[in-house]
Amino acid sequence: MLTDNPALLGLVTIVFGVGACLGYFYFSNQILDKVLFPARGPNAGRNINRANMIRPWLFLFPALFALTLYLAYPVFETLRLSLTDRTQGGAFVGLDNYRQMMNEAKFWEAVRNNMLWLIVVPAASTAFGLLAAQLTDRIKWGNFAKSLIFMPMAISFVGASVIFKLIYDTRPADQNQIGVLNAVWLKFDGGIGSILSLQILPTIVLLAFAGIVAYVTWLFVRDLVAKGQDKSVWLLPLRLLVAVGGVWLIWISMSSVVGLWLTELPYGEPQTWLTIPLWNNFLLMVVLIWIQTGFAMVILSAALRGIPEETVEAAIVDGANPFQIFFKIKVPQIMGTIVVVWTTITLTVLKVFDIVFAMTNGQWESQVLANYMYDKLFRANDWGVGSASAIIIMLLVTPILVWNVYNARKEMR
Amino acid sequence: MASVAGTKSALTWAVHISVALLVVLWLFPTIGLFVSSFRTADQISSSGWWAALLPSEQNEVYRAADPDDNRVADGDMFTVTGNIFDGSPREIRSWGVSSRDVSAFQPGETAEMKDGESVTLQPDGSYVWRGNDKQISGRGQRIFVTATVPPEFTRDNYQTILFSGTGQDNMAKAFFNTLTVTIPATIIPIVVAAFAAYALAWMEFPGRALLIAVVVALLVVPLQLALIPLLRLHLGIGIGKGYLGVWLAHTAFGMPLAVYLLRNYMVGLPRDIIENAKVDGATDFQIFTRIILPLSFPALASFAIFQFLWTWNDLLVAKVFLIDATGSTTVMTNQIVELLGTRGGNWEILATAAFVSIAVPLFVFFAMQRYLVRGLLAGSVKYGQVEVLRNINLEIQEGELIVFVGPSGCGKSTLLRMIAGLEKITGGTLEIDDQVVNDVPPAQRGIAMVFQSYALYPHMTVYDNMAFALRLAHQSKEEIDKAVRSAADTLQLTHLLDRLPKALSGGQRQRVAIGRAIVRDPKVFLFDEPLSNLDAALRVATRIEIAQLKESMPESTMIYVTHDQVEAMTLASRIVVLHGGDVEQFGEPLELYERPANTFVAQFIGSPAMNLIEAKVTATGEKTSVQMADGGHADAPIASIDSDMGTSVKLGVRPEDLEITESDDFLISAEVEIVEALGETTVLYFKSENGEPGLIAKLPGIHKIGRHTTIRMTAASEKLHLFDGNGKSFLYR
Structure with a gap:
C-alpha cells in the first residue's frame, strides 16, 4: 500500500500539497484575468481596475483562512470552553472552572514557578547573549565562536532535556558518578574551597543582583519623587508595579543570602537534583537559557554592529574606558533590540512545555502553566479547567500583544 | 578597538579567554551526549563520559592457566607459563597476588610467596608460576593487575537504534514519520505566506493596515489555546488525528511569523524595480514570481530554516494532532520522551536516540547557517583598507589651522x-606639546575630534552629549554646566540643549559636534571632513563659521582633513597635500598655488587643473627656453642647469593665466572643441591629441569664439611652471 511507506507518502504529499498551493495561486489569477475581467474589449480599463481590486484577496485568502481558523477562532472558542463544563454536556457554568482552578495548590505552584521562569530566563539569556555578542564582536574567531554558541538553537527541547538529564544524573554514593553536576558536587568537602565557591561567591552574586535591581527600581521611582518633571499619569501604575516587583526581588535575594549561611550543605552525598523543590526549577531553566542565549546573541550582535563606529571612537576620544563605552554608549543605542529580544524570549518561556514534560513532568514542585494545562486537557480530560489555564496564559501575553501592535502601528506611520 | 593607542593587551587576552570559556561551557553538554552515544552500557555506567577520552586505569583479576593441565616439571619443581591477556595486550602499571595488596609489584618483578612459590x-x-607439586595444583593462581585501558568506542548503539533494534529501541520509523511531518510543514507555509506577504507589502487595498496589525497580534498568541478547539474541529470534520491535521496545524502556527518576516523583507525591496516592472506591463502575479521571489531568497531561506527546526523539534503539536493510540505515527521527540520513561537508566539508548534526532537539524543548521544569519548579521565590521604612511615629517605651531588635503585613499x-x-603608530614619534604621545590613550592627549558623521550619541540630549567627556573626567556639576552653556552660547545652541540629536537639522548637529569639542578645551582640535555631509549652501555657511570660530580662539591649534581644495585654501594657515601616503607639499595656501612642488600639487590645487604641456628644453641658464611639438615656444624666468639641455619636461600653465594672442610667439595653438560661456568667465576646452587630457583656458568676461576654430594662446612668462621628467618642479631642485 502506498500509505504504508511514510517516505513515499511524504513525497506524494509534498508534490500534491505544494502543487495544489501553487495551482491555486496560478489558476485563480488566470481566471481573474482571462475569464472574469479580461483585459480587452471595450471595458478593458475598467476590467483591469476591478481585477486589481480583487487580486490582493486572492493572494491573501489561504493565509487569512489559516490564521482565522487556527489562531483567531481558537482564542474565542477556548474562552467559551473555559466557561462551560464538558461533563454537563457543555452547559454554561460561569466562572466555576476558574474557581476550581484557583483552589488547586498545583495551579498556584505553576503560577509561582512561571513567574520565576519569566524573571530568570529572559534576563539570563539576554545578559549572556549580550555578553557573548560583545566579546565575540572584535575577535578573529568570533564568528566561529558565535556559531558554536548558537548551535543549541537547532537542538529540540526534548533533545536538550536528554542532554541535561545526563548532566543531572545521580548514582549511589559508592559508585562512580556519571552526571557532571554530581561529580563536581562530590569534589566539595566542606573545606575552605567549598565555602568560597558555594557560600561566599553566591553571596556576592546575590548581593550584586539585589544591587542592580535596586538601581533599576530607583531609576523608575526617581521620577516620581523628583520635582519639576512631567508626571504622565498612565506611567504611574507601571512605576509602582516596578517598584513593588523590585522590592520583592530584593527581599527574595536578601533572604536567600541569609539562607545560604544558615543551611547545612550535605557534602559528600550525591544529590538527586531534579527532586529538590525550588532548585529543580532553576536546573530546568538552565536548559532553556542554554538554548535561548544563542538567539539573543545573534540578534544583539547584529544590533551592536549597527552602531555607528564613530560614536564609539568619539567616546574613546572623550575618555570613556571599555566598560563605560559598553554601558553608556553601546547598550543605550541597542535598547530597542534588547527589549525585542527580551519579549521574544518571554513568549517562549510562557509556552515552555517540552522541557518540563520530559524532565520532571511537573513533579517535585516544578509545575509550569503550559504543562499544567496539558495535564488538565489530556490526562484529566477536564477541558473546562484546561481552557481556563490556557486563558491565563493568554492574559499573561496580552501586554506584549498590545505593546507589539502599538509599536507596529507606530512604525508604519 | 585593538588599534587604539594605549589599550592594554591584557584586556584583549581576557576577552579571548572569556570567549573560549563561554564556548566550552556551551559545547560541553552536547559533547557529553555525543561521546556517550559511542560507549557501551557498561562503560557509561562505570565512569563519566569525560573519562572516556583518556586512557583509564582499571583493576582486573586474572587467573593463571589450570595447573592440572598445563604444569610442566622443572627438576623437582613445576612451572605454569602463559599470557594473562590472551591476545589483547594492556599496559600494566602494577600487579599483585593478593587481594589485600593489588599493586605490590612492578611488571618484570617476581613475587615470592610462601615456601618458595613464586610468580613472575x-x-x-606473560607469566611464570613456579612451585612444588602441592602448590601448583587445584585452581590457577590469581593475579591482580592494575592496567591502563585505551579509550574504546563502539558504533553498536547506532546499529541498534537505526536498524536492528526492536519496538521502542528502533527509531527508523519515527525518523521517517518526523520527516513526513516536517517537509510539507516547511514548504507549504512558505508558499502561502509569500503571497500574503507580497499583498501586504506592495498592494493597495482597504484594511491593509488592520490586517498587518492582526498578524502582529497573532504572532504572540500561544498555540496552547488552539489545541482543544482545533482537535475538536479536526475530529468533527473527519480529518481526525493524522498527517493532514498536523500539516495544517504547523502551517497555520508558522504563518504569523512567516508573513511578518517576509513582509518586512519585501517592503524593503526597492520600489523603483517594482514600479518599473509595472510600467513594463507585468501583472502582480508576474512581478511576484519573476522579481519578488528571487529577490526575497534570503528571507525565504531563513524562515524555511526556522520552520524546519521548529517542526522537526516539535513535541506538543505532534502529540495532540498526530499521534493516535496505535502509536504507528509517533515522531522522534515523542519516542525519546517515552524512552525517558521506560529506559530512564539506559543512557546508551537514550543518548543515541537523542543524537539521531539532533543530527539532522544540526546538519541543516551548519549547512544553511549563512542564510539564517545573513539577514541578521548584515553590515559586518569595517576593517578598512590599510593605508601606509611614509616620511611624514611635520611640525605644527600653536594657533595654526592646518589642513590635510588629498584625494581619497591618500x-x-x-x-x-x-x-x-585611534590608530597605532608603528614607526616614528608623535609629539604634542613637546611630549611623546605614541602610547598615550586618546583621552589623555589633550585633543578633541569632530567626526565626519558628527558621531553624536543618539540616546543623549545635546546637553548630555556636550557634558559626557567632562562627566567622565569627574568635573563638578557647576563647572560642567558653565562650560556647556558657554559653548552653547558661542554656537547658538542654547535653545536646543534639551533636544535629542534626531530632532536637529544637519547644520545644528554639526554645531553640536563642534560644541562637544569646544567644551573640552583641548590643545588640538581635529576635524575629519566635517562639512562633507552638509548640502552645498550650508557647507559654505558652516565653513565661514569655522573660520570665525578659529578667529575667536586664536591660541587653539586645529587640524582639518578634507578632500575639497576650496575648504583647504579658504581655511588653512598652512596646507599639507598628501598623496599615496606621502607628503607632496607643506606650505601656505598661496605658496601651493603659485609655486607647486610637483605636477601632483600643481594639478590638485586650482580649478580647472593646471595644463601640463610636453616640451623640450632648448636653452638653459637664468632663464629656460622650451619648445613644444606644435610649434609653441616659451621663455620662463626659471633657472636651469646645463644637463637639462634637450631633456623632456612639462610646461605648466594655469587655465586662468592663458590669454588669446595673434602673434607668432605663442604657447599653444589648438582647435576649440567646447565653449562654456558662464558670463563672468568663458572656459575653452581644446581638442586633445593622442589621448592626452585636453588643454583648458579660462578667460575673463565674454568671448565670441566658434567651435572648431583654431586659436593661439600665450601667458605671462612669470606665470609659467617647469617640471622635470619625474614631475618635480625646477624651483625645488
Missing part, C-alpha cells in the same frame, strides 16, 4: 586618526 609477570602479560584620515590615537 612480564610487562607484556592617508589623510589615517594621519588624523593617528594624531587622535
Whole structure:
C-alpha cells in the first residue's frame, strides 16, 4: 500500500500539497484575468481596475483562512470552553472552572514557578547573549565562536532535556558518578574551597543582583519623587508595579543570602537534583537559557554592529574606558533590540512545555502553566479547567500583544 | 578597538579567554551526549563520559592457566607459563597476588610467596608460576593487575537504534514519520505566506493596515489555546488525528511569523524595480514570481530554516494532532520522551536516540547557517583598507589651522586618526606639546575630534552629549554646566540643549559636534571632513563659521582633513597635500598655488587643473627656453642647469593665466572643441591629441569664439611652471 511507506507518502504529499498551493495561486489569477475581467474589449480599463481590486484577496485568502481558523477562532472558542463544563454536556457554568482552578495548590505552584521562569530566563539569556555578542564582536574567531554558541538553537527541547538529564544524573554514593553536576558536587568537602565557591561567591552574586535591581527600581521611582518633571499619569501604575516587583526581588535575594549561611550543605552525598523543590526549577531553566542565549546573541550582535563606529571612537576620544563605552554608549543605542529580544524570549518561556514534560513532568514542585494545562486537557480530560489555564496564559501575553501592535502601528506611520 | 593607542593587551587576552570559556561551557553538554552515544552500557555506567577520552586505569583479576593441565616439571619443581591477556595486550602499571595488596609489584618483578612459590609477570602479560607439586595444583593462581585501558568506542548503539533494534529501541520509523511531518510543514507555509506577504507589502487595498496589525497580534498568541478547539474541529470534520491535521496545524502556527518576516523583507525591496516592472506591463502575479521571489531568497531561506527546526523539534503539536493510540505515527521527540520513561537508566539508548534526532537539524543548521544569519548579521565590521604612511615629517605651531588635503585613499584620515590615537603608530614619534604621545590613550592627549558623521550619541540630549567627556573626567556639576552653556552660547545652541540629536537639522548637529569639542578645551582640535555631509549652501555657511570660530580662539591649534581644495585654501594657515601616503607639499595656501612642488600639487590645487604641456628644453641658464611639438615656444624666468639641455619636461600653465594672442610667439595653438560661456568667465576646452587630457583656458568676461576654430594662446612668462621628467618642479631642485 502506498500509505504504508511514510517516505513515499511524504513525497506524494509534498508534490500534491505544494502543487495544489501553487495551482491555486496560478489558476485563480488566470481566471481573474482571462475569464472574469479580461483585459480587452471595450471595458478593458475598467476590467483591469476591478481585477486589481480583487487580486490582493486572492493572494491573501489561504493565509487569512489559516490564521482565522487556527489562531483567531481558537482564542474565542477556548474562552467559551473555559466557561462551560464538558461533563454537563457543555452547559454554561460561569466562572466555576476558574474557581476550581484557583483552589488547586498545583495551579498556584505553576503560577509561582512561571513567574520565576519569566524573571530568570529572559534576563539570563539576554545578559549572556549580550555578553557573548560583545566579546565575540572584535575577535578573529568570533564568528566561529558565535556559531558554536548558537548551535543549541537547532537542538529540540526534548533533545536538550536528554542532554541535561545526563548532566543531572545521580548514582549511589559508592559508585562512580556519571552526571557532571554530581561529580563536581562530590569534589566539595566542606573545606575552605567549598565555602568560597558555594557560600561566599553566591553571596556576592546575590548581593550584586539585589544591587542592580535596586538601581533599576530607583531609576523608575526617581521620577516620581523628583520635582519639576512631567508626571504622565498612565506611567504611574507601571512605576509602582516596578517598584513593588523590585522590592520583592530584593527581599527574595536578601533572604536567600541569609539562607545560604544558615543551611547545612550535605557534602559528600550525591544529590538527586531534579527532586529538590525550588532548585529543580532553576536546573530546568538552565536548559532553556542554554538554548535561548544563542538567539539573543545573534540578534544583539547584529544590533551592536549597527552602531555607528564613530560614536564609539568619539567616546574613546572623550575618555570613556571599555566598560563605560559598553554601558553608556553601546547598550543605550541597542535598547530597542534588547527589549525585542527580551519579549521574544518571554513568549517562549510562557509556552515552555517540552522541557518540563520530559524532565520532571511537573513533579517535585516544578509545575509550569503550559504543562499544567496539558495535564488538565489530556490526562484529566477536564477541558473546562484546561481552557481556563490556557486563558491565563493568554492574559499573561496580552501586554506584549498590545505593546507589539502599538509599536507596529507606530512604525508604519 | 585593538588599534587604539594605549589599550592594554591584557584586556584583549581576557576577552579571548572569556570567549573560549563561554564556548566550552556551551559545547560541553552536547559533547557529553555525543561521546556517550559511542560507549557501551557498561562503560557509561562505570565512569563519566569525560573519562572516556583518556586512557583509564582499571583493576582486573586474572587467573593463571589450570595447573592440572598445563604444569610442566622443572627438576623437582613445576612451572605454569602463559599470557594473562590472551591476545589483547594492556599496559600494566602494577600487579599483585593478593587481594589485600593489588599493586605490590612492578611488571618484570617476581613475587615470592610462601615456601618458595613464586610468580613472575612480564610487562607484556606473560607469566611464570613456579612451585612444588602441592602448590601448583587445584585452581590457577590469581593475579591482580592494575592496567591502563585505551579509550574504546563502539558504533553498536547506532546499529541498534537505526536498524536492528526492536519496538521502542528502533527509531527508523519515527525518523521517517518526523520527516513526513516536517517537509510539507516547511514548504507549504512558505508558499502561502509569500503571497500574503507580497499583498501586504506592495498592494493597495482597504484594511491593509488592520490586517498587518492582526498578524502582529497573532504572532504572540500561544498555540496552547488552539489545541482543544482545533482537535475538536479536526475530529468533527473527519480529518481526525493524522498527517493532514498536523500539516495544517504547523502551517497555520508558522504563518504569523512567516508573513511578518517576509513582509518586512519585501517592503524593503526597492520600489523603483517594482514600479518599473509595472510600467513594463507585468501583472502582480508576474512581478511576484519573476522579481519578488528571487529577490526575497534570503528571507525565504531563513524562515524555511526556522520552520524546519521548529517542526522537526516539535513535541506538543505532534502529540495532540498526530499521534493516535496505535502509536504507528509517533515522531522522534515523542519516542525519546517515552524512552525517558521506560529506559530512564539506559543512557546508551537514550543518548543515541537523542543524537539521531539532533543530527539532522544540526546538519541543516551548519549547512544553511549563512542564510539564517545573513539577514541578521548584515553590515559586518569595517576593517578598512590599510593605508601606509611614509616620511611624514611635520611640525605644527600653536594657533595654526592646518589642513590635510588629498584625494581619497591618500592617508589623510589615517594621519588624523593617528594624531587622535585611534590608530597605532608603528614607526616614528608623535609629539604634542613637546611630549611623546605614541602610547598615550586618546583621552589623555589633550585633543578633541569632530567626526565626519558628527558621531553624536543618539540616546543623549545635546546637553548630555556636550557634558559626557567632562562627566567622565569627574568635573563638578557647576563647572560642567558653565562650560556647556558657554559653548552653547558661542554656537547658538542654547535653545536646543534639551533636544535629542534626531530632532536637529544637519547644520545644528554639526554645531553640536563642534560644541562637544569646544567644551573640552583641548590643545588640538581635529576635524575629519566635517562639512562633507552638509548640502552645498550650508557647507559654505558652516565653513565661514569655522573660520570665525578659529578667529575667536586664536591660541587653539586645529587640524582639518578634507578632500575639497576650496575648504583647504579658504581655511588653512598652512596646507599639507598628501598623496599615496606621502607628503607632496607643506606650505601656505598661496605658496601651493603659485609655486607647486610637483605636477601632483600643481594639478590638485586650482580649478580647472593646471595644463601640463610636453616640451623640450632648448636653452638653459637664468632663464629656460622650451619648445613644444606644435610649434609653441616659451621663455620662463626659471633657472636651469646645463644637463637639462634637450631633456623632456612639462610646461605648466594655469587655465586662468592663458590669454588669446595673434602673434607668432605663442604657447599653444589648438582647435576649440567646447565653449562654456558662464558670463563672468568663458572656459575653452581644446581638442586633445593622442589621448592626452585636453588643454583648458579660462578667460575673463565674454568671448565670441566658434567651435572648431583654431586659436593661439600665450601667458605671462612669470606665470609659467617647469617640471622635470619625474614631475618635480625646477624651483625645488
